[in-house]
Amino acid sequence: MQTPLTIPVPVLRLPRGPDGLSRGFAPDGRRAPLKPEVPGIQECPIAQESAESQEQRARANLRERYLRSLLAMVGRQVSFTLHEGVHVAAHFGATDLDVANFYVSQLQTPIGVQAEALLRCSDIISYTFKP
């Protein structure tokens, strides 16, 4: 049977996707409410600052340790646990600025060894290596 000749419905453009930088909800968007200026609650500002700066220091510490762990991983064999029970191993190369992707080489996959590959961090559940 001959398929009837058809033209695909034209579209003005594709739906816009996330901008990859922010979480969206643009303040100048159509539904943006006028945000009332919340009067600063100045109760114990010094105590608040101290708790905040403590947290900030702890966070900076943890971040530094994490970045150093990434440096220690360079060139090493790393085992990754991915979603759906998949395990792969590879030599770690580098990560990008947001740690969104891992650049690896000699990726051992169930369907063969990939010389160079990018692993999406959102696909990784955990990874382990011996320094």
Added chain:
Amino acid sequence: MAMRQTPLTCSGHTRPVVDLAFSGITPYGYFLISACKDGKPMLRQGDTGDWIGTFLGHKGAVWGATLNKDATKAATAAADFTAKVWDAVSGDELMTLAHKHIVKTVDFTQDSNYLLTGGQDKLLRIYDLNKPEAEPKEISGHTSGIKKALWCSEDKQILSADDKTVRLWDHATMTEVKSLNFNMSVSSMEYIPEGEILVITYGRSIAFHSAVSLDPIKSFEAPATINSASLHPEKEFLVAGGEDFKLYKYDYNSGEELESYKGHFGPIHCVRFSPDGELYASGSEDGTLRLWQTVVGKTYGLWKCVLPEEDSGELAKPKIGFPETAEEELEEIASENSDSIYSSTPEVKA
């Protein structure tokens, strides 16, 4: 010249899309929220699929998502054992409601004052959103994890589905009114307030029951296992999708299969009609949402119909008497000159 469906693909999620919901029609149009296993539910403009924002905060896969009627609030149910309520205008998290197990489903009442949740702990919970610190009211009775829970009959009753049963509860007395048993796993449930219709899918069946009495109205069989189905607001059509990656559109009155579309690269987990019935959205294992026109070729949202007689060069006018022109050549002519920027994967009726 017959028009072929051009689905609009909304990308952005990195893992399977497991649930989606539309808001009601608001002065700003209507909105769409999608729940994803990547833990980052997204809000989109309903008629175009344009991304508005991502609700950040969950620490696990988001299994259920819903919007209130005027799309000012959103609620999400996640594998991190919490349900969260969000400001859908600013994207800010308003409340985190701790549960004892994975939360699968959330639903607002019409007035947005109460939130119904259900999940793997087999309990239905009703939270008073004006008193978030107060303990929720709990309804027990399910013997397996709750997959979907919905308010019905003007929020006076609750419908809930677990693996093999659908139960109707009275809100005031918190007791079970009636239940339905299935020998196959219930995959989805939709409640249509106008007409009090309940749409239930299980196996390859798409069944319609009265939401008041749970009595069966009718049911259809699809060619493959169906994961979700939706009834058109005017009850002329229904759409369904499932394990064969295809979307089916049926005439509700006759049960005749009208259209079917390939396009997704994985099983379809959820499908819903928009509140105005002009389009339907599908969410898939492939991580995308697709918007489909109910009436193919109509000008609506991003779809722009150009009638052959009045084209201004946007669509190439096929010359009369071209029996030897292959369909591929015609497609090329059409795509080079039209606004259609999709690569044409053949999506004709199977």
